[in-house]
Amino acid sequence: DAGVIQSPRHEVTEMGQEVTLRCKPISGHDYLFWYRQTMMRGLELLIYFNNNVPIDDSGMPEDRFSAKMPNASFSTLKIQPSEPRDSAVYFCASSRQMRGTFESETQYFGPGTRLLVL
Amino acid sequence: AQKVTQAQTEISVVEKEDVTLDCVYETRDTTYYLFWYKQPPSGELVFLIRRNSFDEQNEISGRYSWNFQKSTSSFNFTITASQVVDSAVYFCALSQEGGHQTGANNLFFGTGTRLTVIP
Numbered sequence: 497d498a499g500v501i502q503s504p505r506h507e508v509t510e511m512g513q514e515v516t517l518r519c520k521p522i523s524g525h526d527y528l529f530w531y532r533q534t535m536m537r538g539l540e541l542l543i544y545f546n547n548n549v550p551i552d553d554s555g556m557p558e559d560r561f562s563a564k565m566p567n568a569s570f571s572t573l574k575i576q577p578s579e580p581r582d583s584a585v586y587f588c589a590s591s592r593q594m595r596g597t598f599e600s601e602t603q604y605f606g607p608g609t610r611l612l613v614l
Numbered sequence: 615a616q617k618v619t620q621a622q623t624e625i626s627v628v629e630k631e632d633v634t635l636d637c638v639y640e641t642r643d644t645t646y647y648l649f650w651y652k653q654p655p656s657g658e659l660v661f662l663i664r665r666n667s668f669d670e671q672n673e674i675s676g677r678y679s680w681n682f683q684k685s686t687s688s689f690n691f692t693i694t695a696s697q698v699v700d701s702a703v704y705f706c707a708l709s710q711e712g713g714h715q716t717g718a719n720n721l722f723f724g725t726g727t728r729l730t731v732i733p
Contacts, residue, residue, distance in 0.1 A: 527719065529719075529721075531721075538723055538724075538725050538726070539705065539721075539723040540723075541720045541721065544719060544720070551719075552719070552720070555720075585657065587659060589659075589721075597711075599711055599719060600709075600719045601664075602649070602661055602664050603661075603721060604661060605651075605658065605659035605660075605661075606658075607656075607657065607658045608657055608658065608659075610657070
């Protein structure tokens with residue numbers, strides 16, 4: 497089975513531009529997570545969805561960041577306008593839901609999108 | 615609050631040596647999950663293991679083994695007979711139960727340990 501798919505793998509943009517990152521979760525998974533990895537802050541959760549519904553967006557840095565999940569097989573993370581401090585690797589992960597609970601099972605990560613904002 | 619500490623920032627070993635990566639965690643929850651992920655130079659995050667807080671049995675998978683001790687809040691990872699392909703950054707992570715409460719299902723990662731295996 498295919499793993500989590502992310503695109504693009506690399507993105508270079510200029511400050512002020514809109515950036516859209518895309519993610520296709522593993523088929524059949526109920527949860528989708530967006531993480532960001534930086535040298536200063538390490539790996540941190542931005543937002544996650546359960547059955548396409550955003551559940552916890554407390555990690556989204558500010559209003560410039562938005563995420564959507566229009567269907568079970570696709571999610572986007574958008575930054576508008578982008579700033580140099582948004583440069584990071586953005587990971588998407590997905591997982592199954594534990595039967596009878598709202599808990600996620602093991603999260604499987606995509607290859608990440610390396611974003612550089614000049 | 616959840617916290618994961620990986621005190622070893624970098625470790626270098628010579629091929630075929632054994633190496634142990636330390637992980638100490640903090641949580642107030644009685645039910646939680648512990649993980650190890652590997653991040654090779656190519657950058658992806660590869661899942662290695664997940665443990666439930668109620669299962670303190672040690673686990674062995676090939677050259678990898680994990681020692682979970684609730685008494686010391688530790689979940690250490692040992693690679694036996696290390697190989698060059700083991701060179702990577704290894705992350706320990708913790709998640710809490712709680713369904714859709716804020717913070718639940720979130721993986722709290724340690725800062726990682728960079729392992730270099732010298733041929």
